[in-house]
Amino acid sequence: MKYLLETPVRGILGTEKFRTAIHWRxxxxxxDEPEKLGGRDLGPDPYSLLLSSLVSCTLATLKMYIELKGLDIPEITVEANxxxxxxxxxxxxxxERKIEMHHVSDSEIRQRLIGVAENCPxxxxxxGNIHILTEFKNKKSDR
Known part of the structure; x- marks a missing residue:
């Protein structure tokens, strides 16, 4: 099996209730979680992270397409909820994902850009069909 990431994303939760350190490459x-859920709102919550992944991937995919096609679209805004x-x-x-671009009045180009957004990874x-495999991993000191 070939992983998408060379190094796995790793999270560590200590004594500060919901404050989690997510280690990436x-x-x-x-x-963190919002204050209304008992957190301190020190960072994005899991739902915000999930939507952030969709937003950032959509933006990157659209930018690649816009550059490939030589379109004059200097700024793109994507929001999701x-x-x-x-x-x-x-x-x-x-x-719900909303894409905003100024100066794109051609409906055919707009529909093509929506299709590109729909195909971001x-x-x-x-x-798609997602399977999450979960297992316990013993710490080296637990052996």
Whole structure:
């Protein structure tokens, strides 16, 4: 199996309730829960991180396409939010993504850019069939 990341993302939660240090290949990101949930709001919560992944991937994918096609679009804004909705199959999570670009009046180009956004890798992962394998890993000192 070939992993997408050379080094896994690693999180460490100590004594500060929900304050988590997320170690990634090039640094540390602090996450937390909002104060209303008992955290101190020192960093993004898990939902914000998930949506941030979608937003940043959408922006990068759109930027690559815009540069490849030589389009004159100097700035792109993407926002995302999520909500629960009751449907026939039960409760479903819906993610709403909005893309804003000035000076793009051609509806054909707009539709193509929406298609590009729909095909960003994180969109594909979120829409796909995901299996999460969980196991306990013994610390070296526990052996």
């Amino acid at each position: 090039n640094g540390i990101l602090i996450t 999520m909500f629960y909705r009751i449907e026939n199959e039960g409760t479903v999570i819906r993610i 994180i969109s594909k992962i979120l829409k």
